[in-house]
């Protein structure tokens with residue numbers, strides 16, 4: 001049985017503490033997909049949002065999401081080190097020595113599937129060892145604060161709709177000018193998002209929430225600020241007006 005996170009589309013955290021207790025009670029393996037959100041662990045201020053994550057049997061975390069490093073840089077953690085030996089096990093006598101020698105204990109082939117690929121941990125390890133944890137914490141705290149700020153901006157704009165209160169660095173919202181009919185809301189958000197992509201000034205994504213499309217911004221770059229977001233709203237208005245006026 002797998003618990004499927006459904007909060008991740010809007011950066012919300014699943015109730016890990018409760019899931020951890022439930023998994024233990026029912027003797028179920030709990031895997032946490034922390035690809036994006038586990039980065040908040042580096043911040044003393046934000047770590048509490050992942051309360052209960054220590055109950056996971058395994059945790060996937062992408063450093064290429066929020067940790068400044070190029071893709072791919074993915075980490076997989078196990079509660080029990082021994083479990084790492086079982087996960088990717090296979091028989092292949094031409095790769096894995098069945099008669100151990102003095103190098104066997106250094107061979108990482110049995111605990112991952114990278115084999116001959118470059119060790120993807122190096123970009124993260126290099127930055128971390130030069131700058132330490134504080135640099136990452138500062139960036140991520142800034143991005144989460146910025147996301148709260150842009151949420152307040154959306155709440156203040158009568159022609160925009162805030163869909164949720166952000167829990168991390170992702171915010172979903174809709175553009176709903178007064179003359180937009182309810183049955184057109186979905187199609188309109190999709191059309192706006194496609195226009196924005198073509199314009200090339202901003203990159204935003206789209207997500208369906210309760211079956212209706214919403215615009216989705218993910219704050220990843222610490223050089224972005226609220227002014228940039230206001231520029232995005234301006235562009236959405238301009239493109240949206242254009243679509244409505246041309247009847248598309």
Ligand SMILES: *Cc1c(COP(=O)(O)O)cnc(C)c1O
Nearest residue numbers: 008033034035036037062065074
């Ligand atoms: C990005 C992401 C993935 C995909 O991970 P990649 O390693 O980038 O392919 C999976 N789950 C969540 C929650 C993500 O944010």
